[in-house]
Amino acid sequence: MNELDDSHSRYALSDPIKLLQPSLLLIEDDPQMGGILMELLEDDYRAHWVTTGKAAIHEFGMNPYDAVIVDRRLPDMDGLDFVRSARREGITVPMLMLTALSSTEEIVSGLDAGANDYLSKPFRFEELNARTRSLLRGYQAQQQSHAIGDWTFKEHRGLIESPSGINIQLSPAEASLLKALCINPDRVFTRKELLMAAFSRDAGEGTIDTYVSYIRRKTVKGLIMTVRGKGYCLGNPMESDPI
Structure with a gap:
């Protein structure tokens, strides 16, 4: 599945169970990592993949999402800048940041920017999925x-x-x-x-x-x-x- 696929029109009314799954936006510029994550995430989510911050901003303007996984290093902007911009616009969906930068200072800067959680590379998919589920539970409890x-x-x-x-x-x-x-x-x-x-x-x-x-x-x-x-x-x- 590649980033050109539309995250919503793929799921026709003939697949109603899929339509009930949470929608997730993956922002990851590495094609190998993005492809692997999409294959794994699509079992539990209506996942859509983009590779740049600009494309992610466009997606938010077109479609609602329940959660976001964003890489810290994007080709057109720092992932922190994307998170800050989203929070300034009033977007409150939970965001998990992926990064190869695992120092305490980097983690603190990500959380201060508005990310809800931080996961350092390399990571096990089971941990990523568990953290995403946890974020969604907390967020959905606050939804009105x-x-x-x-x-x-x-x-x-x-x-x-x-x-x-x-x-x-x-x-x-x-x-x-x-x-x-x-x-x-x-x-x-x-x-x-x-x-x-x-x-x-x-x-x-x-x-x-x-x-x-x-x-x-x-x-x-x-x-x-x-x-x-x-x-x-x-x-x-x-x-x-x-x-």
Whole structure:
């Protein structure tokens, strides 16, 4: 399996068990190591392999992942820079860093950059798999889903699922706004409160109206209710509600 294979379209509806497995992104530039790891990882994960930090950043923009394994030395950037960039963007999925650099200082620098675990080369695959499972258990325990009428907002992945099971990807800004509304689903939030919770203080209150409109276009109008003269709150939508 090579990095040109799409990690999601490979798994057709004819393979529903595979679709239930965690999705994992492997970032490894060594073709031999990457090939071996892919053969082993694909038994337990929907694994996708890229060889550069740039390709990994593109992948994160296109597909949600449950975990990442990233090599410290990539041809276009330090693996630490990739992890730092992901964390700045609010990406919270667990990341395990692989490296030939095993000094205490290097391990500390990786963890401080935002990696959840560090594994020095050479390593046994059994240990890599055990650590990955441990990271996923801890992460999944913290994941939250919110019921909004017949819809489900999967906060940890920035997805909203329709009553018929269709996953709709939200942008980071859209997900932040919906998350703020889910904090107290019975409360009416003013635009100012939503700005403080989900956006920069420098943004205008019209930003909230814009992103509410974006979310409604992707879902249904009733997902977020307008309370005239006050602001917005979560609705109780059905999939068949009019846009």
